[in-house]
Amino acid sequence: MSEPSSRVTKTKSTLRGVTPAILPSLLLCDFANLEREVRRLEEAGVECLHLDVMDGNFVPNISYGMPIVDALRKITDLLLDVHLMISDPVKFAPQFVDFGADLITFHIEALKQPVNLLSQLRSQGVAAGLAINPSTSMEALAPFVDECDLVLVMSVEAGFGGQAFNPVALGRLSDLRKEHGADLLLEVDGGVNETTVGQCTAHGADLLVVGSAIFRQADYCQAMTRLRREMHK
């Protein structure tokens, strides 16, 4: 793996200090009141926001892009974790660095030879990783894991919030932890809620992305408290 920049080292050690951590996915938040949503999450003790970028091509849905990342960077010091569900990460990922991303993952299904982009992002100061859908064989990812700061194990097919958790993610998390040791950050995304979060941490997940189980609740603080309690069981 290429030498990380000092900013990458700092991002990883900040995260390591708080893992396991719940990362709210803003996909289902109230975009008409974005700043208020961020303040509510800060008050609930969130450390890092998960931002789902969808291009309507790699996945059959469009979410948001650079302007939202830029706007968030201007109003918060929380770490920004950008999950790119886009067909052309080579073209667009570096732009998300300029707009303030701290971590970026892109999909192995979108870029079969990801080493150059991973090392480019790391040299730009961003912790970089690969995401993999449940339907994709882990063999596609295996040769590149040592080039990653983090691996995002999807527990739903990328594209939509509110889907049911696919337990295939659990075995993948524990295999990755066993094979690659404690330094690799493991993230899980999709269908993580009070029922599934404990299994994810028990199988080695560090970063737990949660959308509907926070944003469909009236009180984010209470939702975070319940998720944290279940995560540590």
Ligand code: DX5
């Ligand atoms: C799915 C996204 C997820 C998703 C999480 O493509 O990457 O981040 O929005 O939402 P829930 O927790 O509702 O599955």
Ligand code: ZN
């Ligand atoms: Zn995501």
